[in-house]
Amino acid sequence: MEQYTEEASPFKTYTEAVNWITGLVPVGIKPGLKRMDLLMEKLGHPHRRLKFIHVGGTNGKGSTCAFLTKVLIRSGYDVGTFTSPYLEKFTNRIQYNGQDIEEEHLLLLANRLKPIADELEETELGSPSMFEICTALALLYFGTVTFPDYVVLEVGLGGRLDCTNIVSPVISVITNIGHDHMDILGDTLEQVALEKAGIIKPGVPLVTTVEQPELAELFIRDAKSKRTTVYLLGKQFTFEPVSTELDGQKLNFTGPFRSIENVPVSLNGAHQLKNAAAALMTLEVLRQYNALIVDDEDLFAAMSETQWPGRLEMVSDNPRILLDGAHNPEGAQTLAAALNDTYSYKKLHLMAGMLSTKNQPGYFRHILPMVDTLILTEPDFHKKENASRLADRARETLRELDVNRDIDIVVEPDWKKALEQLKQRTGQDDLAVVSGTLYLISDVRSWLLYTTDSEKGW
Numbered sequence: 001m002e003q004y005t006e007e008a009s010p011f012k013t014y015t016e017a018v019n020w021i022t023g024l025v026p027v028g029i030k031p032g033l034k035r036m037d038l039l040m041e042k043l044g045h046p047h048r049r050l051k052f053i054h055v056g057g058t059n060g061k062g063s064t065c066a067f068l069t070k071v072l073i074r075s076g077y078d079v080g081t082f083t084s085p086y087l088e089k090f091t092n093r094i095q096y097n098g099q100d101i102e103e104e105h106l107l108l109l110a111n112r113l114k115p116i117a118d119e120l121e122e123t124e125l126g127s128p129s130m131f132e133i134c135t136a137l138a139l140l141y142f143g144t145v146t147f148p149d150y151v152v153l154e155v156g157l158g159g160r161l162d163c164t165n166i167v168s169p170v171i172s173v174i175t176n177i178g179h180d181h182m183d184i185l186g187d188t189l190e191q192v193a194l195e196k197a198g199i200i201k202p203g204v205p206l207v208t209t210v211e212q213p214e215l216a217e218l219f220i221r222d223a224k225s226k227r228t229t230v231y232l233l234g235k236q237f238t239f240e241p242v243s244t245e246l247d248g249q250k251l252n253f254t255g256p257f258r259s260i261e262n263v264p265v266s267l268n269g270a271h272q273l274k275n276a277a278a279a280l281m282t283l284e285v286l287r288q289y290n291a292l293i294v295d296d297e298d299l300f301a302a303m304s305e306t307q308w309p310g311r312l313e314m315v316s317d318n319p320r321i322l323l324d325g326a327h328n329p330e331g332a333q334t335l336a337a338a339l340n341d342t343y344s345y346k347k348l349h350l351m352a353g354m355l356s357t358k359n360q361p362g363y364f365r366h367i368l369p370m371v372d373t374l375i376l377t378e379p380d381f382h383k384k385e386n387a388s389r390l391a392d393r394a395r396e397t398l399r400e401l402d403v404n405r406d407i408d409i410v411v412e413p414d415w416k417k418a419l420e421q422l423k424q425r426t427g428q429d430d431l432a433v434v435s436g437t438l439y440l441i442s443d444v445r446s447w448l449l450y451t452t453d454s455e456k457g458w
Contacts, residue, residue: 010114014103017110018090021137024130025382031161035120035128039136040166042116046143050080052167053282056155056199057175058192059331060209060275063267064175065152066308067279072150073097074302075294080148082138082164084131084156087310087442094138096146109140131156132163139167160198170290172199173282174208175275177215178330193218202226205289207281209233209274231256231281239277241270246342248304249273253280257288260296264304268312269338276303310441312338315448319426320345323445325438327354329362335435336366345431349373351422353415353440356385364397367435368407373425375410377418379440387413415443 011017040047053068055061062083072079079097086092091100113136121127128136135156142151153169156162177193193215200206206223208230210216216232223230231237242250242262249265251273265276283299286292312335313323322343326335339348350371354360368374374394376387391411398407412418419434426432434444446452 009111011107011111014107017107020110020114021130021133022090024127024133027127027129029157030126030129030132031158033161033163033166035125035132036136036163036166038120038125039113039116039128039132040139042119043112043136043140047139047167049143049147050139050151050167051149052151052153052169053171053173053286054153054155054164054167054169054199055173055175056159056162056196057173057209058178058196058328059334060175060271060278061154063272063275063306063308063311064173064278064282065154066267066306067276067303068152068282069095069098070306071279071283071294071299071302072152074298074305075292076298077149078146080138080142080146080151082135082142082151083154084134085438085442087438088446093134094141096142096148101141105141105145106137109137109145112140113137129163135163135166155196155199158192158195158198160195162198165199168201169199169204171282171285172201172204172206173278174199174206174210174219175278176330177210177212178328189215190218197222200226200228203228205229205231205285207231207278207285209278231285233274233277233281237277237281237284239273239280241273244270244341251276253277255281255284257284260299264300266304266306267308268342269334270341271334271337272312279303310438310445312342313445315445316432319423319428319430319432321422321426321432321434321448323441324433324435325441326367326435327358327363327437329359329366332363332366332435335433336370339370339431339433343431346429347372347427347431349375349422349425349430349432351375351377351418351432351434351444352390352436353377353379353387353418354385354390354436355379355381355383355439357383358385358437360385360390360393361397361400363436364394365401368394368398369401369403371407373408373410375412375418375422375425377415377440378413379415379437380443381437381439384437384439387411415440416447419444419447 069081081095094101237255239251253260310325326332376390378384
């Protein structure tokens with residue numbers, strides 16, 4: 001790849017490069033592929049050298065990516081993974097064989113991208129967004145530095161106009177459709193589904209775990225028009241829980257090519273069985289049509305070892321503190337189900353912080369009936385919701401639900417002080433949960449595990 005002399009390099013350090021990329025946040029979200037097309041053209045189309053597994057959906061994308069990545073690596077393949085947002089460090093979002101991109105490679109690639117981004121800014125297309133630069137950086141890293149056998153590529157937002165949709169994958173995955181980003185993707189679930197369906201490509205098989213019949217039919221029609229095959233949960237493939245224990249579940253999987261019994265699943269929550277089934281079906285299609293080699297011994301080992309930080313992650317035992325990045329109604333519903341089925345506690349204390357753009361009442365409806373204490377705070381992010389306004393919405397939701405018990409609602413905008421209150425209130429037999437936006441989860445996780453502030457971003 002092209003090298004830069006120190007004098008010609010726009011950035012001298014990794015920190016300068018990351019500051020430039022994260023400094024593009026005010027540019028905002030810019031749907032459309034024209035800027036990415038031009039970026040890739042000027043970079044020599046690095047994405048055309050790669051095989052992609054493209055993963056979209058509302059919830060469950062990250063976990064599904066984690067399962068796929070772990071199995072492929074365990075089976076001897078070199079794997080690139082691109083996910084967002086990241087929890088601790090900018091480099092988390094771009095990984096090769098489970099390891100973050102090296103800081104020196106990120107610096108070199110950012111120096112290569114900066115002049116092209118400056119050129120774009122002077123055109124009618126305008127400056128690339130932060131996510132466009134991140135995606136271009138990932139594709140450049142995989143296509144010019146590491147050359148993985150597969151790239152597991154998570155959609156950023158939606159699908160049709162998401163900048164990751166520039167790739168031509170070997171298989172597409174859509175986990176589910178829920179109430180999220182509706183201010184951008186559309187007012188109804190059908191409109192959201194149409195945007196998500198944009199990643200379906202002609203002749204490229206689709207695996208989906210979407211559950212709403214009308215949305216499944218929408219995907220089937222779209223796939224038929226593109227002459228491709230759909231593998232739909234409940235029709236072409238199914239799963240059944242075998243056992244559900246903390247940090248250890250099992251499922252039986254049945255697909256069109258074979259059945260697999262007693263597959264271990266390390267991630268907690270019934271919803272992770274569905275994500276695991278999506279990953280299994282994806283791997284089965286690749287086995288059948290792309291000559292993928294995955295031995296069951298490696299498959300079982302990988303599925304039992306997969307981790308996904310910030311999703312039903314116990315980060316402290318004394319007191320017990322569980323982190324979960326549920327930030328929309330569907331996420332809250334799966335969190336509530338897990339708290340009901342998987343965890344035991346005398347009292348439940350919830351600390352939450354959300355963004356102003358999210359469906360807060362829908363989130364609260366699922367989770368509030370379970371909690372004894374609700375501590376509302378504010379994430380360190382520019383789109384944060386005011387903690388007092390969040391408390392007002394929580395009280396309104398409680399009145400609508402007609403909850404007949406006292407829930408102690410605490411407003412503490414400073415998340416570190418809120419976390420101290422959460423710790424103090426959580427007794428030996430209680431459970432503390434930190435939930436809401438991943439920007440809050442990122443901060444709390446870094447503080448609890450490393451006593452440092454996170455280097456987080458969108």
